[in-house]
Amino acid sequence: MNTIGLFFGSDTGATEEIVNEVKNTFSKEITLHDIAKATKDEIEQYDKLIFASSTWGDGDLQGDWEDFEANLEKIDFSNKTIALIGVGDQEGYEDTFCNALGHLYNYVKEGNVVGFTSTDGYEFEESIAVVDNQFVGLVLDEDNQSELTKDRIEAWVKDIEEHF
Template sequence: MDKIGLFYGSDTGTTEEIVEKIKDAFSKEISLHNIAESSKEDMEKYDKLILASSTWGDGDLQADWEDFENNLENIDFSNRTVALVGLGDQEGYDDSFCNALGHLYNHVKDAKIIGKTSTDGYEFEESTAVVDGEFIGLVLDEDNQNDLTDKRIETWIKQIEPLF
Protein backbone atom coordinates (compact mmCIF):
# COMPACT_ATOMS: atom_id res chain seq x y z
CA MET A 1 0.00 0.00 0.00
CA ASP A 2 1.43 3.36 -0.97
CA LYS A 3 -0.78 5.43 1.28
CA ILE A 4 0.59 7.01 4.42
CA GLY A 5 -1.26 6.32 7.65
CA LEU A 6 -1.37 9.35 9.94
CA PHE A 7 -2.44 8.42 13.46
CA TYR A 8 -3.16 11.14 16.02
CA GLY A 9 -4.72 11.74 19.39
CA SER A 10 -6.43 15.02 20.24
CA ASP A 11 -8.19 16.21 23.39
CA THR A 12 -8.83 19.85 22.53
CA GLY A 13 -8.79 19.63 18.73
CA THR A 14 -5.42 21.33 18.25
CA THR A 15 -3.57 18.19 17.17
CA GLU A 16 -6.45 17.32 14.87
CA GLU A 17 -6.16 20.75 13.23
CA ILE A 18 -2.41 20.25 12.78
CA VAL A 19 -2.75 16.83 11.14
CA GLU A 20 -5.37 18.25 8.78
CA LYS A 21 -2.84 20.91 7.75
CA ILE A 22 -0.20 18.23 7.23
CA LYS A 23 -2.56 16.12 5.17
CA ASP A 24 -3.55 19.10 3.00
CA ALA A 25 0.09 20.10 2.42
CA PHE A 26 1.19 16.63 1.25
CA SER A 27 0.98 15.71 -2.41
CA LYS A 28 0.85 12.00 -1.52
CA GLU A 29 -2.30 10.42 -0.19
CA ILE A 30 -2.63 10.38 3.58
CA SER A 31 -5.29 8.51 5.50
CA LEU A 32 -6.12 10.10 8.88
CA HIS A 33 -6.87 7.90 11.89
CA ASN A 34 -7.93 9.10 15.32
CA ILE A 35 -6.02 6.77 17.65
CA ALA A 36 -9.08 6.61 19.95
CA GLU A 37 -10.93 4.78 17.17
CA SER A 38 -7.99 2.73 15.85
CA SER A 39 -6.79 -0.80 16.36
CA LYS A 40 -3.37 -2.40 16.17
CA GLU A 41 -4.48 -3.94 12.87
CA ASP A 42 -5.36 -0.50 11.47
CA MET A 43 -1.80 0.66 12.09
CA GLU A 44 -0.24 -2.54 10.76
CA LYS A 45 -1.83 -1.91 7.34
CA TYR A 46 0.73 0.83 6.68
CA ASP A 47 4.44 0.65 5.87
CA LYS A 48 4.55 4.47 6.00
CA LEU A 49 3.34 6.16 9.16
CA ILE A 50 3.09 9.58 10.75
CA LEU A 51 2.29 9.54 14.46
CA ALA A 52 1.16 12.74 16.18
CA SER A 53 0.58 13.46 19.87
CA SER A 54 0.47 16.43 22.16
CA THR A 55 2.18 16.29 25.54
CA TRP A 56 0.05 16.45 28.67
CA GLY A 57 0.79 16.90 32.35
CA ASP A 58 4.43 16.42 33.20
CA GLY A 59 5.43 14.91 29.88
CA ASP A 60 2.73 12.31 29.28
CA LEU A 61 1.26 11.06 26.02
CA GLN A 62 -2.18 12.30 25.07
CA ALA A 63 -4.78 10.09 26.84
CA ASP A 64 -5.94 8.13 23.77
CA TRP A 65 -2.30 7.34 22.92
CA GLU A 66 -1.79 6.15 26.51
CA ASP A 67 -4.74 3.78 26.02
CA PHE A 68 -3.21 2.54 22.74
CA GLU A 69 0.38 2.32 23.98
CA ASN A 70 0.34 -1.44 24.70
CA ASN A 71 -0.52 -2.03 21.04
CA LEU A 72 2.64 -0.19 19.99
CA GLU A 73 4.71 -2.73 21.90
CA ASN A 74 3.25 -5.51 19.75
CA ILE A 75 3.81 -3.97 16.31
CA ASP A 76 6.97 -4.75 14.35
CA PHE A 77 8.20 -1.38 13.09
CA SER A 78 11.48 -2.66 11.63
CA ASN A 79 10.29 -2.54 8.00
CA ARG A 80 8.31 0.68 8.31
CA THR A 81 9.11 4.33 7.71
CA VAL A 82 7.87 6.57 10.53
CA ALA A 83 7.72 10.34 11.01
CA LEU A 84 6.73 11.86 14.34
CA VAL A 85 4.84 15.04 15.24
CA GLY A 86 4.72 16.49 18.73
CA LEU A 87 2.88 19.44 20.22
CA GLY A 88 3.85 21.06 23.48
CA ASP A 89 4.16 24.23 25.54
CA GLN A 90 7.81 25.22 25.92
CA GLU A 91 7.09 28.04 28.39
CA GLY A 92 4.65 26.29 30.73
CA TYR A 93 6.39 22.90 30.59
CA ASP A 94 10.00 23.73 29.75
CA ASP A 95 11.27 20.70 31.69
CA SER A 96 9.16 18.18 29.75
CA PHE A 97 8.61 19.94 26.41
CA CYS A 98 7.10 17.57 23.84
CA ASN A 99 8.05 14.49 25.87
CA ALA A 100 5.16 12.59 24.24
CA LEU A 101 7.36 12.47 21.15
CA GLY A 102 10.02 10.68 23.21
CA HIS A 103 7.43 8.13 24.36
CA LEU A 104 6.35 7.42 20.78
CA TYR A 105 9.96 7.26 19.58
CA ASN A 106 10.81 4.61 22.18
CA HIS A 107 8.14 2.36 20.68
CA VAL A 108 8.99 2.90 17.01
CA LYS A 109 12.77 3.40 17.05
CA ASP A 110 13.31 0.13 15.12
CA ALA A 111 11.65 1.84 12.14
CA LYS A 112 13.37 4.07 9.64
CA ILE A 113 12.74 7.38 11.44
CA ILE A 114 12.52 10.41 9.17
CA GLY A 115 11.80 14.08 9.78
CA LYS A 116 14.23 15.08 12.51
CA THR A 117 14.26 18.84 13.06
CA SER A 118 16.51 21.43 14.67
CA THR A 119 15.99 22.67 18.21
CA ASP A 120 16.92 26.19 17.06
CA GLY A 121 14.19 28.74 17.78
CA TYR A 122 12.84 26.91 20.83
CA GLU A 123 13.45 27.77 24.51
CA PHE A 124 13.15 24.83 26.92
CA GLU A 125 15.17 23.09 29.63
CA GLU A 126 14.63 19.39 28.89
CA SER A 127 12.88 17.16 26.39
CA THR A 128 12.96 13.44 25.68
CA ALA A 129 12.07 14.46 22.11
CA VAL A 130 15.72 15.50 21.65
CA VAL A 131 18.03 12.71 20.46
CA ASP A 132 21.61 13.46 19.41
CA GLY A 133 20.96 17.21 19.58
CA GLU A 134 17.89 17.21 17.31
CA PHE A 135 14.16 16.79 17.76
CA ILE A 136 13.18 13.33 16.55
CA GLY A 137 10.29 14.81 14.60
CA LEU A 138 8.32 17.94 13.90
CA VAL A 139 7.80 19.91 17.11
CA LEU A 140 5.14 22.60 17.34
CA ASP A 141 4.19 24.99 20.12
CA GLU A 142 0.72 26.29 19.37
CA ASP A 143 0.58 28.05 22.76
CA ASN A 144 3.59 30.31 22.24
CA GLN A 145 4.72 30.10 18.61
CA ASN A 146 1.61 29.42 16.53
CA ASP A 147 2.79 32.08 14.07
CA LEU A 148 5.65 29.70 13.10
CA THR A 149 3.52 26.57 12.66
CA ASP A 150 2.65 26.81 8.96
CA LYS A 151 6.27 27.47 7.94
CA ARG A 152 7.54 24.65 10.17
CA ILE A 153 5.02 22.23 8.64
CA GLU A 154 5.92 23.33 5.11
CA THR A 155 9.67 22.94 5.70
CA TRP A 156 9.20 19.54 7.37
CA ILE A 157 7.01 18.18 4.58
CA LYS A 158 9.60 19.20 1.97
CA GLN A 159 12.12 17.23 4.00
CA ILE A 160 10.12 14.02 4.52
CA GLU A 161 7.84 13.67 1.50
CA PRO A 162 10.58 12.38 -0.83
CA LEU A 163 11.54 9.81 1.83
CA PHE A 164 8.07 8.32 1.84
Template sequence: MKKVGIFYGSDSGNTQTVCEKIASKLGKENTELVDVAKASKDQLLGFDNLILASSTYGSGDLQTDWEDFIGSLDEADFSGKTVALVGLGDQDTYSDTFCDALYHLYDKAKGGKLIGQTSTDGYTFDDSKAVDGGKFVGLAIDEDNQDDMTESRIDAWVSQIKSNFA
Protein backbone atom coordinates in the same frame (compact mmCIF):
# COMPACT_ATOMS: atom_id res chain seq x y z
CA MET B 1 4.09 7.96 -3.18
CA LYS B 2 2.58 5.17 -1.07
CA LYS B 3 -0.31 6.13 1.18
CA VAL B 4 0.68 7.60 4.55
CA GLY B 5 -1.31 6.71 7.67
CA ILE B 6 -1.44 9.73 9.99
CA PHE B 7 -2.44 8.56 13.47
CA TYR B 8 -3.12 11.31 15.98
CA GLY B 9 -4.56 11.84 19.43
CA SER B 10 -6.13 15.20 20.20
CA ASP B 11 -8.09 16.56 23.16
CA SER B 12 -8.15 20.28 22.37
CA GLY B 13 -8.11 19.85 18.59
CA ASN B 14 -4.64 21.35 18.04
CA THR B 15 -2.99 18.04 17.12
CA GLN B 16 -5.82 17.16 14.76
CA THR B 17 -5.54 20.57 13.06
CA VAL B 18 -1.76 20.20 12.66
CA CYS B 19 -2.26 16.71 11.17
CA GLU B 20 -4.90 18.00 8.77
CA LYS B 21 -2.41 20.65 7.58
CA ILE B 22 0.27 17.97 7.11
CA ALA B 23 -2.18 15.76 5.18
CA SER B 24 -3.11 18.69 2.96
CA LYS B 25 0.54 19.38 2.15
CA LEU B 26 1.27 15.70 1.45
CA GLY B 27 -1.87 15.52 -0.68
CA LYS B 28 -5.15 14.24 0.71
CA GLU B 29 -5.19 11.44 -1.88
CA ASN B 30 -1.87 10.23 -0.42
CA THR B 31 -2.91 10.24 3.24
CA GLU B 32 -5.41 8.74 5.62
CA LEU B 33 -6.10 10.60 8.87
CA VAL B 34 -6.96 8.30 11.79
CA ASP B 35 -7.97 9.33 15.30
CA VAL B 36 -6.04 6.91 17.51
CA ALA B 37 -9.10 6.68 19.80
CA LYS B 38 -10.83 4.77 16.98
CA ALA B 39 -7.76 2.92 15.65
CA SER B 40 -6.63 -0.67 15.89
CA LYS B 41 -3.13 -2.07 15.97
CA ASP B 42 -3.78 -3.94 12.70
CA GLN B 43 -4.98 -0.75 11.02
CA LEU B 44 -1.83 1.12 12.06
CA LEU B 45 0.47 -1.73 11.05
CA GLY B 46 -1.31 -1.96 7.69
CA PHE B 47 0.58 1.14 6.54
CA ASP B 48 4.20 1.07 5.35
CA ASN B 49 4.39 4.86 5.83
CA LEU B 50 3.30 6.35 9.14
CA ILE B 51 3.10 9.69 10.88
CA LEU B 52 2.38 9.37 14.59
CA ALA B 53 1.28 12.55 16.36
CA SER B 54 0.52 13.38 19.98
CA SER B 55 0.42 16.36 22.22
CA THR B 56 2.24 16.27 25.54
CA TYR B 57 0.15 16.38 28.70
CA GLY B 58 1.04 17.07 32.31
CA SER B 59 4.61 16.18 33.16
CA GLY B 60 5.61 14.77 29.79
CA ASP B 61 2.83 12.24 29.22
CA LEU B 62 1.21 11.15 25.98
CA GLN B 63 -2.23 12.44 25.07
CA THR B 64 -4.97 10.36 26.74
CA ASP B 65 -6.05 8.34 23.69
CA TRP B 66 -2.41 7.50 22.92
CA GLU B 67 -1.92 6.45 26.56
CA ASP B 68 -4.77 3.99 26.10
CA PHE B 69 -3.54 2.75 22.69
CA ILE B 70 0.26 2.62 22.97
CA GLY B 71 0.32 -0.59 25.02
CA SER B 72 -1.26 -2.46 22.10
CA LEU B 73 1.94 -1.75 20.15
CA ASP B 74 4.26 -3.44 22.67
CA GLU B 75 4.94 -6.40 20.38
CA ALA B 76 4.50 -4.47 17.12
CA ASP B 77 7.16 -4.88 14.44
CA PHE B 78 8.00 -1.56 12.79
CA SER B 79 10.80 -2.96 10.62
CA GLY B 80 10.14 -2.15 6.98
CA LYS B 81 8.07 0.88 7.96
CA THR B 82 8.98 4.53 7.44
CA VAL B 83 7.88 6.54 10.45
CA ALA B 84 7.77 10.28 11.10
CA LEU B 85 6.73 11.77 14.44
CA VAL B 86 4.90 14.95 15.44
CA GLY B 87 4.70 16.30 18.97
CA LEU B 88 2.90 19.30 20.39
CA GLY B 89 3.88 20.97 23.61
CA ASP B 90 4.05 24.19 25.61
CA GLN B 91 7.67 25.30 26.00
CA ASP B 92 6.83 28.05 28.52
CA THR B 93 4.55 26.29 31.02
CA TYR B 94 6.17 22.85 30.62
CA SER B 95 9.73 23.88 29.83
CA ASP B 96 11.27 20.82 31.49
CA THR B 97 9.14 18.26 29.58
CA PHE B 98 8.64 20.07 26.27
CA CYS B 99 7.25 17.71 23.60
CA ASP B 100 8.15 14.61 25.63
CA ALA B 101 5.30 12.80 23.84
CA LEU B 102 7.65 12.59 20.85
CA TYR B 103 9.99 10.45 22.94
CA HIS B 104 7.23 8.01 23.90
CA LEU B 105 6.22 7.58 20.23
CA TYR B 106 9.88 7.30 19.20
CA ASP B 107 10.51 4.63 21.83
CA LYS B 108 7.67 2.52 20.41
CA ALA B 109 8.48 2.99 16.70
CA LYS B 110 12.30 2.96 16.80
CA GLY B 111 12.41 -0.41 15.03
CA GLY B 112 11.31 1.36 11.84
CA LYS B 113 13.11 3.81 9.59
CA LEU B 114 12.63 7.06 11.51
CA ILE B 115 12.65 10.26 9.49
CA GLY B 116 11.88 13.92 10.10
CA GLN B 117 14.24 14.93 12.87
CA THR B 118 14.20 18.71 13.37
CA SER B 119 16.46 21.35 14.84
CA THR B 120 15.91 22.73 18.33
CA ASP B 121 16.78 26.22 17.03
CA GLY B 122 14.05 28.77 17.64
CA TYR B 123 12.64 27.03 20.71
CA THR B 124 13.20 28.04 24.33
CA PHE B 125 12.86 25.17 26.80
CA ASP B 126 14.88 23.63 29.62
CA ASP B 127 14.65 19.93 28.86
CA SER B 128 13.00 17.39 26.58
CA LYS B 129 13.32 13.61 26.32
CA ALA B 130 12.54 14.13 22.62
CA VAL B 131 15.98 15.58 21.89
CA ASP B 132 18.56 13.12 20.60
CA GLY B 133 21.91 14.24 19.22
CA GLY B 134 20.90 17.90 19.48
CA LYS B 135 17.71 17.46 17.41
CA PHE B 136 14.09 16.66 18.12
CA VAL B 137 13.25 13.09 17.04
CA GLY B 138 10.36 14.57 15.04
CA LEU B 139 8.50 17.79 14.37
CA ALA B 140 7.95 19.87 17.53
CA ILE B 141 5.04 22.31 17.48
CA ASP B 142 4.09 24.87 20.15
CA GLU B 143 0.59 26.15 19.37
CA ASP B 144 0.44 27.92 22.75
CA ASN B 145 3.43 30.23 22.34
CA GLN B 146 4.61 30.04 18.72
CA ASP B 147 1.46 29.41 16.66
CA ASP B 148 2.75 32.00 14.18
CA MET B 149 5.59 29.58 13.31
CA THR B 150 3.46 26.43 12.87
CA GLU B 151 2.79 26.84 9.15
CA SER B 152 6.45 27.42 8.21
CA ARG B 153 7.61 24.56 10.44
CA ILE B 154 5.10 22.20 8.82
CA ASP B 155 6.11 23.37 5.32
CA ALA B 156 9.82 22.77 5.98
CA TRP B 157 9.18 19.40 7.63
CA VAL B 158 6.87 18.08 4.92
CA SER B 159 9.45 19.10 2.28
CA GLN B 160 12.07 17.19 4.26
CA ILE B 161 10.08 13.95 4.70
CA LYS B 162 7.95 13.72 1.54
CA SER B 163 10.53 11.98 -0.66
CA ASN B 164 11.05 9.28 2.02
CA PHE B 165 7.47 8.04 1.57
CA ALA B 166 8.20 6.24 -1.71
Protein backbone atom coordinates in the same frame (compact mmCIF):
# COMPACT_ATOMS: atom_id res chain seq x y z
CA MET C 1 -0.01 0.05 0.87
CA ASN C 2 1.08 3.28 -0.84
CA THR C 3 -1.12 5.50 1.28
CA ILE C 4 0.41 7.08 4.38
CA GLY C 5 -1.40 6.36 7.63
CA LEU C 6 -1.44 9.36 9.94
CA PHE C 7 -2.53 8.45 13.46
CA PHE C 8 -3.21 11.21 15.99
CA GLY C 9 -4.68 11.87 19.39
CA SER C 10 -6.30 15.19 20.20
CA ASP C 11 -8.12 16.42 23.30
CA THR C 12 -8.57 20.10 22.47
CA GLY C 13 -8.57 19.89 18.67
CA ALA C 14 -5.17 21.57 18.19
CA THR C 15 -3.38 18.38 17.13
CA GLU C 16 -6.26 17.48 14.82
CA GLU C 17 -5.96 20.88 13.13
CA ILE C 18 -2.21 20.34 12.73
CA VAL C 19 -2.58 16.89 11.14
CA ASN C 20 -5.14 18.28 8.71
CA GLU C 21 -2.62 20.98 7.74
CA VAL C 22 0.07 18.30 7.30
CA LYS C 23 -2.29 16.24 5.14
CA ASN C 24 -3.08 19.28 2.97
CA THR C 25 0.63 20.12 2.59
CA PHE C 26 1.67 16.63 1.42
CA SER C 27 1.42 15.83 -2.28
CA LYS C 28 0.86 12.14 -1.47
CA GLU C 29 -2.29 10.50 -0.18
CA ILE C 30 -2.70 10.45 3.60
CA THR C 31 -5.46 8.72 5.54
CA LEU C 32 -6.16 10.21 8.97
CA HIS C 33 -6.96 7.96 11.94
CA ASP C 34 -7.98 9.12 15.40
CA ILE C 35 -5.98 6.82 17.69
CA ALA C 36 -9.01 6.64 20.03
CA LYS C 37 -10.80 4.61 17.34
CA ALA C 38 -7.79 2.88 15.76
CA THR C 39 -6.68 -0.72 16.00
CA LYS C 40 -3.31 -2.42 15.97
CA ASP C 41 -4.25 -4.06 12.66
CA GLU C 42 -4.91 -0.66 11.08
CA ILE C 43 -1.41 0.53 11.95
CA GLU C 44 0.16 -2.73 10.78
CA GLN C 45 -1.39 -2.44 7.31
CA TYR C 46 0.71 0.67 6.54
CA ASP C 47 4.38 0.68 5.51
CA LYS C 48 4.47 4.46 5.89
CA LEU C 49 3.23 6.09 9.08
CA ILE C 50 3.02 9.44 10.79
CA PHE C 51 2.16 9.59 14.49
CA ALA C 52 1.09 12.84 16.19
CA SER C 53 0.56 13.53 19.88
CA SER C 54 0.48 16.45 22.22
CA THR C 55 2.19 16.23 25.61
CA TRP C 56 0.05 16.25 28.75
CA GLY C 57 0.62 16.39 32.50
CA ASP C 58 4.21 15.79 33.48
CA GLY C 59 5.41 14.84 30.01
CA ASP C 60 2.85 12.15 29.18
CA LEU C 61 1.34 11.03 25.91
CA GLN C 62 -2.10 12.34 25.04
CA GLY C 63 -4.72 10.18 26.81
CA ASP C 64 -5.88 8.16 23.80
CA TRP C 65 -2.26 7.32 22.95
CA GLU C 66 -1.74 6.22 26.56
CA ASP C 67 -4.73 3.90 26.21
CA PHE C 68 -3.22 2.50 22.99
CA GLU C 69 0.35 2.01 24.32
CA ALA C 70 0.02 -1.73 24.97
CA ASN C 71 -0.70 -2.17 21.25
CA LEU C 72 2.39 -0.16 20.24
CA GLU C 73 4.56 -2.59 22.19
CA LYS C 74 3.31 -5.45 19.98
CA ILE C 75 3.91 -3.85 16.57
CA ASP C 76 7.05 -4.57 14.55
CA PHE C 77 8.11 -1.22 13.11
CA SER C 78 11.43 -2.45 11.68
CA ASN C 79 10.22 -2.45 8.04
CA LYS C 80 8.24 0.77 8.25
CA THR C 81 9.03 4.41 7.53
CA ILE C 82 7.78 6.59 10.36
CA ALA C 83 7.65 10.34 11.00
CA LEU C 84 6.55 11.92 14.27
CA ILE C 85 4.80 15.14 15.23
CA GLY C 86 4.82 16.53 18.76
CA VAL C 87 2.79 19.42 20.14
CA GLY C 88 3.78 21.08 23.38
CA ASP C 89 4.19 24.23 25.45
CA GLN C 90 7.85 25.24 25.86
CA GLU C 91 7.13 28.00 28.37
CA GLY C 92 4.66 26.28 30.68
CA TYR C 93 6.37 22.87 30.54
CA GLU C 94 9.98 23.70 29.78
CA ASP C 95 11.29 20.63 31.61
CA THR C 96 9.05 18.12 29.76
CA PHE C 97 8.64 19.93 26.44
CA CYS C 98 7.13 17.61 23.82
CA ASN C 99 8.05 14.49 25.80
CA ALA C 100 5.18 12.63 24.10
CA LEU C 101 7.28 12.71 20.94
CA GLY C 102 10.09 10.93 22.80
CA HIS C 103 7.69 8.30 24.12
CA LEU C 104 6.42 7.55 20.60
CA TYR C 105 9.98 7.46 19.28
CA ASN C 106 10.89 4.76 21.79
CA TYR C 107 8.25 2.49 20.26
CA VAL C 108 9.18 3.09 16.61
CA LYS C 109 12.95 3.69 16.68
CA GLU C 110 13.72 0.27 15.17
CA GLY C 111 12.03 1.49 11.99
CA ASN C 112 13.22 4.05 9.47
CA VAL C 113 12.41 7.21 11.43
CA VAL C 114 12.59 10.35 9.30
CA GLY C 115 11.92 14.02 9.93
CA PHE C 116 14.29 14.93 12.74
CA THR C 117 14.28 18.72 13.25
CA SER C 118 16.56 21.30 14.80
CA THR C 119 16.06 22.53 18.35
CA ASP C 120 17.00 26.04 17.17
CA GLY C 121 14.23 28.56 17.76
CA TYR C 122 12.86 26.83 20.85
CA GLU C 123 13.54 27.69 24.48
CA PHE C 124 13.12 24.79 26.89
CA GLU C 125 15.18 23.07 29.56
CA GLU C 126 14.63 19.37 28.96
CA SER C 127 12.93 17.01 26.55
CA ILE C 128 13.20 13.27 25.98
CA ALA C 129 12.27 14.10 22.38
CA VAL C 130 15.84 15.30 21.77
CA VAL C 131 18.31 12.72 20.43
CA ASP C 132 21.76 13.75 19.20
CA ASN C 133 20.84 17.42 19.65
CA GLN C 134 17.77 17.18 17.39
CA PHE C 135 14.08 16.63 17.96
CA VAL C 136 13.01 13.17 16.75
CA GLY C 137 10.24 14.77 14.70
CA LEU C 138 8.35 17.96 13.96
CA VAL C 139 7.80 20.00 17.11
CA LEU C 140 5.09 22.64 17.29
CA ASP C 141 4.15 25.03 20.08
CA GLU C 142 0.66 26.37 19.43
CA ASP C 143 0.62 28.20 22.77
CA ASN C 144 3.69 30.36 22.21
CA GLN C 145 4.74 30.12 18.55
CA SER C 146 1.57 29.46 16.55
CA GLU C 147 2.70 32.03 13.97
CA LEU C 148 5.56 29.64 13.03
CA THR C 149 3.42 26.50 12.62
CA LYS C 150 2.58 26.83 8.93
CA ASP C 151 6.21 27.46 7.89
CA ARG C 152 7.49 24.66 10.14
CA ILE C 153 4.98 22.20 8.64
CA GLU C 154 5.86 23.21 5.09
CA ALA C 155 9.62 22.86 5.69
CA TRP C 156 9.19 19.50 7.44
CA VAL C 157 6.94 18.04 4.76
CA LYS C 158 9.38 19.18 2.06
CA ASP C 159 12.18 17.46 3.98
CA ILE C 160 10.43 14.11 4.53
CA GLU C 161 8.18 13.70 1.49
CA GLU C 162 10.88 11.94 -0.56
CA HIS C 163 10.98 9.16 2.07
CA PHE C 164 7.28 8.49 1.61
